[in-house]
Amino acid sequence: MGFSELKGLSFVRFLQEKLIISLALLFVINLSTICFSYSQSSEINEYGLPDFKLTGLDGDQIQNKDLIGKVVVIDFWATWCAPCIKSFPAMIEVQNSFASNENVIFLYVNTLEFEGRDEEFIMRFLEKKGIDVTVYLDQAKSNSELLSERLGISTLPYKMIIDKSGVIRYSETGYLGSHDEFINDLQDKINSLLEL
């Protein structure tokens, strides 16, 4: 178990690698007419994340520039996702262990939520579960895609760690293994990025 390492690969390079492998495959089997309609395009900035601006349940707003120079742990979750809720205590424990370090930020991003589950619902939900964290809302505005969709996320929980230069270094889907394993693994990853 543990976060899979992206080894300093920016999201752009990640997509480039996917494209190169696909092109190589196409060449090998000699198909001349190929449709790339399923390929994903996403506007990626220098930080490895698409441009975004999220609003928290407390009204606070956060965007890419606020993350510069910080190690950021983003936890994409939804109220319907039981494993997401199950992972909260471990996440909060890790967050508390870095409470005195202002260079580490934890973002709990509510995404892919059921229609009708609005801010009020989510606040009541968190209160009922006894979860005290600042949650940011990834909600579609007009025709724009969700941040999670732009990142190609369709599996929850989805956690990622971004280094101080904005590069996505680690990502993890699901909540597998034990509580302690998860905590140790996440703390190790954060510490390794703080040392860079």
Next chain:
Amino acid sequence: MKSSKFIWIALFWMGLIGKQSQSDPLFFELPIQIKESFEKSKIGELMEEGFIAPISIELISNSGKPLFYESNVKTTVCDDEICEIMYIKLYWDLVGEYVGYDSIAKHPLTKFDHEPFTKSDYGRLHELLKNDGSILKFKQKSQLIDKERVKASDVVDGTTGATLLEIKEEVVEGALYSSYTLWHLAYNGSIKNMIRANTESMLDEQLISHLLDSDRSGYKLFAFHNFKENDFIKYKQYWLKSLKEDMPLTRKYILKNIPEKLWFNYKVQDQVCGLFGFYDVNTRTYLLSKLEETNDVSILSLEYVSKSLVEMNSNQTSQFLELLKGSEKLTERTKNNIMKASENKGFKYSYLIDEYNFLN
């Protein structure tokens, strides 16, 4: 692992796995070539547990002629460790029977651990979705796995390892919850009711003829269910054909619902009884009971039934012999058939005939 995932995704992009073109669904059982020009009209919306947003059920028509129904579904699938959003398009025929599905661009179906479906997984899924009698029908989500085996499992795919044996045959390996969720969507009662109500609201002479002309037994039964009294006269050749060829359920429905004024017509009785040799055992018993309840049975009908006397079981033989006993007159051919049955050493109920005195 990662590179094999890329290969699958690349193959999906290339169309080697998954759909072949934008208009052809992966699986579609109806003899219809789907065209971009078909009209779509929303007949209703449904919100169920697990749906991210309400789904729309749409009727697809061609120049006003209803063809089938479809819905784009975006639903959640969870196990204890991970949740996933599944995107799929489902198709139903005009009476709400599942007829196929399609994947959605950019959203291939995936198994546990986000591994994309293989071509054979897609085929397997369609086969299991076609099975309306699947054991999944009777299972709650919590009954799909052996919890004790999950606890004991030290392999990554604990869920697959612990899937109950009786369930394993009914799901795509490694996609237990997706298979379960999709089967229950394909056979969702609310969707079926919505579709049937909509088709019923559109029923006119043209649509009834279309349903009756179809090879789909569900279409014919649906049309019979919606017959007005005069329709049994108007469409006599259709229901006679169904009596001969269709499933027992349809046959029984027809026999049960033939209007009395039609049934008391000797010609109709003769046509129905003339098909006795084609009927299954249950339809035969049902018809014999119907004849028993009929005061005035045509002697020609009795003659037709007598041809199959040697194929009857004990109860049917007794029922039929009682019918003959109550008849004022029997044709020579009927008597001849009875005599042959009586002398037939392979007919183990011939002794029952001897208890009656038909041949003198």
